[in-house]
Amino acid sequence: MKTDTLIDMLARGAGPAPRALAARRLSPAALAGLLLSAAAAVAVFGAIPSGMFATTVPWLKMAYAAALALAAGWLTARLSRPAAALATPRLVVIAVVGVMLAVGAVSFFAAPAGARLQALLGHSWLSCPWNVLALSFPALAASLWSVRGLAPTRPRAAGFSAGLMAGSVGAFGYALACPEASAAFVAVWYTLGIALTGAAGALLGPKVLQW
Numbered sequence: 001m002k003t004d005t006l007i008d009m010l011a012r013g014a015g016p017a018p019r020a021l022a023a024r025r026l027s028p029a030a031l032a033g034l035l036l037s038a039a040a041a042v043a044v045f046g047a048i049p050s051g052m053f054a055t056t057v058p059w060l061k062m063a064y065a066a067a068l069a070l071a072a073g074w075l076t077a078r079l080s081r082p083a084a085a086l087a088t089p090r091l092v093v094i095a096v097v098g099v100m101l102a103v104g105a106v107s108f109f110a111a112p113a114g115a116r117l118q119a120l121l122g123h124s125w126l127s128c129p130w131n132v133l134a135l136s137f138p139a140l141a142a143s144l145w146s147v148r149g150l151a152p153t154r155p156r157a158a159g160f161s162a163g164l165m166a167g168s169v170g171a172f173g174y175a176l177a178c179p180e181a182s183a184a185f186v187a188v189w190y191t192l193g194i195a196l197t198g199a200a201g202a203l204l205g206p207k208v209l210q211w
Contacts, residue, residue: 022077025146030073030169033139037173041135045177052179060103061175061186068096068194069168076143076165079158080150093164097191104187111184119182125189128178132193133200136163136170140201144208152209159205160198167197 052058075089111119122128143162152158171190180186 022080022150023073025149026073026077026080026143026165029142029146030069030139030165033136033142033166033169034172036138037135037170038176039173040138041131041173041177045131045174047176048179052181055181057181057183058175060183061178061190062172064096064100064186064190065168065172065175065194068093068100069165069172071096072161072164072168076147076158076161079154079161080147080152082151082153093161100187100191104184107183107187111182116184120184120188122180122182122185122189124178124180125185128174128180128185128189129193129196131178132167132171132174132190133196134170135173136166136193136197139166139169140197140204142166144201144204148209152205155205155209156202157205158209160202162205163198163201164194166201167194170194170197 048058071089071092075086075093078084078086078089108116108119124131140163143166144159147158147162171194174190174193180189
């Protein structure tokens with residue numbers, strides 16, 4: 001929204017903004033991105049065997065992605081309006097990533113010494129971050145469009161946060177097709193893919209979110 005437009009609305013007695021406006025714009029964007037990423041992951045890579053859902057592996061991946069998406073979505077909502085407090089949602093984002101890294105570290109050191117490298121790299125460490133990034137593009141586009149319709153005053157930070165949310169959504173979709181079974185793998189390579197999407201959002205933010 002342009003500054004002149006905002007002033008004109010206030011001058012006409014537009015009244016207070018609707019409650020939870022940012023969440024109401026971001027939630028459909030995240031849901032649409034999730035559906036598209038999940039459909040693309042299964043179509044391109046194939047779904048994981050149903051028997052894997054009897055283990056903790058896919059649930060860990062999806063829980064991590066969902067928790068980070070919620071935390072990053074909260075931060076994005078705050079960054080979508082001027083002068084909002086950022087300390088708590090930023091801390092929650094860091095905590096979610098920190099917990100996953102800690103779980104990954106425990107898993108790595110619990111493995112036999114000869115199996116640790118395989119646990120960390122799996123079979124797809126080179127492609128995993130890029131797959132997450134590619135599957136995150138629909139959610140990234142939708143998230144940036146949603147934030148653009150609000151009032152971000154820090155476009156690079158808002159773009160980065162929207163990218164983290166989109167990357168988490170893409171990681172959730174990818175979890176439905178990724179056969180890797182190590183928490184250490186998830187902690188490193190899923191997180192890297194999410195961070196790459198955040199970096200893409202940070203690059204695009206000043207271009208597409210500037211008033």
